[in-house]
Amino acid sequence: MAESSSNPPVLSVRELCKSYANTVAVDGISFEVGRNEIVGLLGPNGAGKTTTINMVLGVLEPTSGTIHIQGVDLSKRRSQALEYTNFAAVYAPLPGNLTVVQNLRYFGMIYGVQRISERIEALLQEFDLVRFRDTKCGVLSSGEQTRVALAKAMLNRPQLLLLDEPTASLDPSTARDIRARIRDFTANGTGGVLWTSHNMYEVEEVCDRVLFMSRGKVLLQGDPRKLPHEHGKATLEELFITVAREPLALEHP
Amino acid sequence: MRLSRAAAIVLRQFYLLRGSPSRVFPLFVWVAIDIVLWGFITRYLGTITHQPGMDLLPALLGAVLLWDFLTRVMQGVTMAFFEDVWSRNFLNVFATPMTITEYVTGLVLSSIATSSVGLVVMLVVAGAVFGLSMLVYGAMLVPFLLVLFLFGIALGIIGTAVVLRLGPSAEWFIWPIPALLSPFVGVFYPLSTLPSWMQAIARLLPPSYVFEGMRTIVSGGSVSWTTVLMGGGLAVLYIVLAALFFNRVFRLAVRTGLIARYSAESVS
Numbered sequence: 001m002a003e004s005s006s007n008p009p010v011l012s013v014r015e016l017c018k019s020y021a022n023t024v025a026v027d028g029i030s031f032e033v034g035r036n037e038i039v040g041l042l043g044p045n046g047a048g049k050t051t052t053i054n055m056v057l058g059v060l061e062p063t064s065g066t067i068h069i070q071g072v073d074l075s076k077r078r079s080q081a082l083e084y085t086n087f088a089a090v091y092a093p094l095p096g097n098l099t100v101v102q103n104l105r106y107f108g109m110i111y112g113v114q115r116i117s118e119r120i121e122a123l124l125q126e127f128d129l130v131r132f133r134d135t136k137c138g139v140l141s142s143g144e145q146t147r148v149a150l151a152k153a154m155l156n157r158p159q160l161l162l163l164d165e166p167t168a169s170l171d172p173s174t175a176r177d178i179r180a181r182i183r184d185f186t187a188n189g190t191g192g193v194l195w196t197s198h199n200m201y202e203v204e205e206v207c208d209r210v211l212f213m214s215r216g217k218v219l220l221q222g223d224p225r226k227l228p229h230e231h232g233k234a235t236l237e238e239l240f241i242t243v244a245r246e247p248l249a250l251e252h253p
Numbered sequence: 254m255r256l257s258r259a260a261a262i263v264l265r266q267f268y269l270l271r272g273s274p275s276r277v278f279p280l281f282v283w284v285a286i287d288i289v290l291w292g293f294i295t296r297y298l299g300t301i302t303h304q305p306g307m308d309l310l311p312a313l314l315g316a317v318l319l320w321d322f323l324t325r326v327m328q329g330v331t332m333a334f335f336e337d338v339w340s341r342n343f344l345n346v347f348a349t350p351m352t353i354t355e356y357v358t359g360l361v362l363s364s365i366a367t368s369s370v371g372l373v374v375m376l377v378v379a380g381a382v383f384g385l386s387m388l389v390y391g392a393m394l395v396p397f398l399l400v401l402f403l404f405g406i407a408l409g410i411i412g413t414a415v416v417l418r419l420g421p422s423a424e425w426f427i428w429p430i431p432a433l434l435s436p437f438v439g440v441f442y443p444l445s446t447l448p449s450w451m452q453a454i455a456r457l458l459p460p461s462y463v464f465e466g467m468r469t470i471v472s473g474g475s476v477s478w479t480t481v482l483m484g485g486g487l488a489v490l491y492i493v494l495a496a497l498f499f500n501r502v503f504r505l506a507v508r509t510g511l512i513a514r515y516s517a518e519s520v521s
Binding site for chain 2: 020058060061079083087089091093096097098099105111112
């Protein structure tokens with residue numbers, strides 16, 4: 001049930017901070033992810049992207065600020081808010097000692113998926129996993145494991161899909177296939193995606209909007225196809241390198 | 254609370270057990286070996302000692318069986334949790350709508366299933382090979398098992414919380430916990446054998462009441478319900494304290510980012 005409005009953005013982050021003893025990992029960032037929108041969260045290593053995603057996933061408590069998923073306050077109604085989400089991350093593989101179907105059933109039960117067997121069969125078809133249904137995930141190739149992780153991420157038809165470098169370690173052909181599926185997800189449903197990647201070509205191709213983070217702050221945001229020119233750069237990659245090396249130049253133009 | 258989420262934890266254990274003899278055998282092989290070993294020791298001791306009114310079989314072999322049951326209950330909880338540790342599954346599990354209560358309930362249900370297998374095997378081996386009938390404990394058998402079960406669950410939850418707090422490598426602190434407690438609770442000897450400081454600790458541990466009660470019954474006495482209730486009350490108290498401890502550690506893990514970090518780290 002939405003708290004703030006009848007049709008809230010799928011993700012609303014306000015003044016989000018996370019600090020440790022001597023480090024500010026995320027420094028007062030605010031952004032939204034709308035329906036049918038793919039938002040890229042970009043930045044150099046240590047910029048605060050994964051910290052932000054972990055806070056949205058509810059496994060890291062913010063020092064201050066709020067996170068609303070589908071209008072539900074994550075800090076107050078964690079379980080309900082997380083029913084609207086799912087995620088896939090390269091550093092969170094599914095248990096390798098369970099088969100594809102076993103993993104999907106296990107997580108399907110946790111996410112409260114209705115008619116779970118039908119849903120699993122549909123996802124096996126959609127992600128071309130039928131021949132691996134009884135194969136243990138640990139013996140699948142990187143690309144196959146990514147497809148399983150994405151199938152798991154789609155189990156509950158999430159309104160907010162969080163993808164942390166989903167195409168890292170994939171060959172170009174598989175990565176293109178994965179990108180197409182994610183675009184289908186936003187085009188054919190009502191959900192939105194928060195996507196991190198270091199592949200600027202991929203970001204330009206997939207994302208409707210990007211947020212550039214550096215040192216815990218959002219320095220820039222906009223259309224990835226226009227943003228480089230707005231800041232005097234030829235490509236998104238050049239802009240990325242400037243953000244990584246000279247963030248102050250962009251912070252105080 | 255949604256039971257289907259707790260059931261998912263149990264289902265996962267079932268999948269793992271079904272496909273893995275190396276997980277199935279420990280459920281009953283070690284306890285069966287324990288019963289056989291102690292069964293022969295008991296038989297031998299019976300031939301060299303003749304204490305009137307004292308039947309060694311239920312006093313010694315029965316004690317081994319009850320202690321192994323407690324150990325299996327505790328390990329049932331911790332093993333289910335360690336599966337998530339070993340497969341670096343923390344992030345996948347804790348970034349879901351599942352609550353901590355549902356997760357811990359799933360671990361407990363898994364333990365009930367796995368420890369029941371061990372209990373049945375021990376009862377069968379002890380009865381068939383050595384003629385031990387647990388019915389010798391009479392109506393007290395059920396409360397004895399219940400107290401040990403509850404305390405085993407409490408130890409299991411405390412063990413999982415310690416690993417969640419200290420990291421995957423801390424699992425080696427957890428395995429020896431029953432061995433550390435056994436001298437205090439008088440599994441094989443009366444508490445009066447212990448020095449007074451150990452007796453003071455023993456009075457705080459629920460299994461002490463079970464093993465003292467067991468020896469009282471074997472030597473022809475009767476156990477008061479007050480004694481059993483003391484053991485049961487303490488076991489319930491430890492469960493509550495263990496749940497609070499786990500909840501506190503989980504909150505700390507969420508505040509400090511431990512869950513995300515353990516998923517990203519290798520198990521070392």
